[in-house]
Amino acid sequence: MLEVDGVTKRFGDVLACDRVTFDVAAGELFGFVGGNGAGKTTTMRIVLGVLAQDAGSVRFAGAPVEHAARRRFGYLPEERGLYPRMRVLEQLVYLAELHGAGINAAHRAAEHWISRLGLREHRDTELQRLSLGNQQRVQLAAALVHDPLLLVLDEPFSGLDPLAVDVLVEVLREQARAGVPVVFSSHQLDLVERLCDRVGIVAAGRIVACGTVEQLRAGTGSTLVVEAPDAPPDWASGLPGVTVLGVHSGQTRLRVAPGVDDQPILAAALATGRVRGFTHHHPSLAELYRDVVGVGSR
Amino acid sequence: MTSRHTVWLVARRELRTRLRARSFLVGTAVSIAILVGFVLMQSTLFGGERVTRVGLSGQAAAISAPLAEEARSLGLDVQVSTVRDASAGEAAVLDGDLDALVTGTPAALHVVVDESLDENLRRALNTLVQEEVLRAQLAAVEELDPDHVLGTVADATVDVRSLRAPDPTHDERLAMALVIVALLYLSLLLYGTMVAQGVVEEKSSRVVEILLAAVRPWELLAGKVVGLGLVGLAQLTVVGGVGVVLAVVTDVLTIPGVAVGTLLWGLLWYLLGYLFYATVFAAAGSLVSRQEETQSVLLPVTSVLVLAFVLGFGLLSRIPNSSATAVLSVLPPFAPILMPGRLALGTATGWDVALAVVLMLVSVAALTWLAGRIYARAVLRTGPRLPLREALRKA
Numbered sequence: 001m002l003e004v005d006g007v008t009k010r011f012g013d014v015l016a017c018d019r020v021t022f023d024v025a026a027g028e029l030f031g032f033v034g035g036n037g038a039g040k041t042t043t044m045r046i047v048l049g050v051l052a053q054d055a056g057s058v059r060f061a062g063a064p065v066e067h068a069a070r071r072r073f074g075y076l077p078e079e080r081g082l083y084p085r086m087r088v089l090e091q092l093v094y095l096a097e098l099h100g101a102g103i104n105a106a107h108r109a110a111e112h113w114i115s116r117l118g119l120r121e122h123r124d125t126e127l128q129r130l131s132l133g134n135q136q137r138v139q140l141a142a143a144l145v146h147d148p149l150l151l152v153l154d155e156p157f158s159g160l161d162p163l164a165v166d167v168l169v170e171v172l173r174e175q176a177r178a179g180v181p182v183v184f185s186s187h188q189l190d191l192v193e194r195l196c197d198r199v200g201i202v203a204a205g206r207i208v209a210c211g212t213v214e215q216l217r218a219g220t221g222s223t224l225v226v227e228a229p230d231a232p233p234d235w236a237s238g239l240p241g242v243t244v245l246g247v248h249s250g251q252t253r254l255r256v257a258p259g260v261d262d263q264p265i266l267a268a269a270l271a272t273g274r275v276r277g278f279t280h281h282h283p284s285l286a287e288l289y290r291d292v293v294g295v296g297s298r
Numbered sequence: 299m300t301s302r303h304t305v306w307l308v309a310r311r312e313l314r315t316r317l318r319a320r321s322f323l324v325g326t327a328v329s330i331a332i333l334v335g336f337v338l339m340q341s342t343l344f345g346g347e348r349v350t351r352v353g354l355s356g357q358a359a360a361i362s363a364p365l366a367e368e369a370r371s372l373g374l375d376v377q378v379s380t381v382r383d384a385s386a387g388e389a390a391v392l393d394g395d396l397d398a399l400v401t402g403t404p405a406a407l408h409v410v411v412d413e414s415l416d417e418n419l420r421r422a423l424n425t426l427v428q429e430e431v432l433r434a435q436l437a438a439v440e441e442l443d444p445d446h447v448l449g450t451v452a453d454a455t456v457d458v459r460s461l462r463a464p465d466p467t468h469d470e471r472l473a474m475a476l477v478i479v480a481l482l483y484l485s486l487l488l489y490g491t492m493v494a495q496g497v498v499e500e501k502s503s504r505v506v507e508i509l510l511a512a513v514r515p516w517e518l519l520a521g522k523v524v525g526l527g528l529v530g531l532a533q534l535t536v537v538g539g540v541g542v543v544l545a546v547v548t549d550v551l552t553i554p555g556v557a558v559g560t561l562l563w564g565l566l567w568y569l570l571g572y573l574f575y576a577t578v579f580a581a582a583g584s585l586v587s588r589q590e591e592t593q594s595v596l597l598p599v600t601s602v603l604v605l606a607f608v609l610g611f612g613l614l615s616r617i618p619n620s621s622a623t624a625v626l627s628v629l630p631p632f633a634p635i636l637m638p639g640r641l642a643l644g645t646a647t648g649w650d651v652a653l654a655v656v657l658m659l660v661s662v663a664a665l666t667w668l669a670g671r672i673y674a675r676a677v678l679r680t681g682p683r684l685p686l687r688e689a690l691r692k693a
Binding site for chain 2: 045048049050051067070071073075077079080081082083084085086094095097098099142143
């Protein structure tokens, strides 16, 4: 539904986006993961038309994205900001109208999101008088209030208290179930892993991996944790197809390449003495991310 | 949704926000009060500093030194010069370069003025003529009849000729001109600054990012300019209307037709001037990201307005008929303040007004285009103040 194709953007000498390509299907939750300055925000701003790309294209529902289509997108920018002296309800009604909603629909939607996000007692309060957490909720409502056809959320979870995180997770799932493609970036990789159907990992302006977490795992083998308390630290170093990730209080974490038989590893472990544990783990998104981006924990 | 609807939505937010603010009501009341005090103060200031320029021609050149001395004793600041011939002098009087031209012999002086002769200058000249006549009478001392001499001396006064019929409403017109000049200056400065502050507020609060995800930069700019412009127009109409009604009711003004005309012309020139200045204020505001930097980036723009105001006040009250006044009142940065003043004085010709309006519209179009470009490029840039050159370059 949303197709980002070869989007390139250069700021002076910095290549912020280098042929960024990915797509998000209707009803899909797409997690955008990458370090600071990797190009996530720039890509999102280009999708929203806030920035113009140097090359490449953005299509939605098969058509190049024009101003009229963008108006129906919902956006939560990384740098939050609303009118500080405007009341919550007024502000949401105004933003809904700017996005093309009629005055009645705008009022209904504003009231709906105010109560949905637990802001009812603040509906006539100036934004600047709200706590930071509540300001975040209003900002989220601003992205949702015009019933968007696409949601683009830049770090939506940062600054939210645990209860608000739960509400947001619920809202995002609900939007996806309604068929809205949802793109969001986050540094909280466990959350992304739990929530997203697919993940795109960005580094230095390029998409370095993209797919479901399962697909990302496919090429990486598995993580093997061996508990052998008597073993010397380097017992596994020479084994073929094995990388030592770390040794910690008798537990050795190994990365086993795909297709490598684990029985010689067990034999080598037994040769050092007692073996109390021998467990395969799927690498977490955080581990995959470190692998792909190359700032390993080894 | 059409652009016009979007612009209206943005404008409506500005209107609601500003009209509901208590500062609007307080501001309106305060500007009425300031206005009254300001005009009173200005009229005394200008009265005190006035220099009267007198041109002497022919035999009258002989009174140069005594006139300067006599004037000084009356507290009149006179600048005396000699003119080549009477017709050159009259031209200078018409242009406003001279206040009075004096010709004739010392005992029978003729004075040519534009509209009316300053009373102090008349007294000084009369004294000189009477001294001269007395001297002649004393020279024929053998036939001295004191009563006759005193009578002759008392009859000896300068002969005054006005080039233009004096306008009995001149003082009222001048007062209105100065009021409209001050009102326009205050309105343009206030609402121009508000536009810039609004732009900076949207930048510094970062709300501009989600606004620009929904509307085009020019729609946002146009909405803001239109909204605040309407607020300013409403305020100027109220202040001006109240002023006209009060002045007519209290008999301060005896020419209500001219007063209403002045106000209507003032409103038209407010609109033209606001469109001229507001987009420039907006572009200047878009260059900075913090309210603290707004004043410094606006300084060049506000300076032009202040200059227009100072020039307007000085020129209209002292040399309203000079060619300098006419030329400046047609030039776009000064026209919105000077032209309504000249219209109030009744010294602007139809051609002057037409030319000024055309020049104004052309420069509004050019500035809107330029300022729109700067705004669109600069409004999303945060951090340090953006150099103008960079904002003009292709992004």
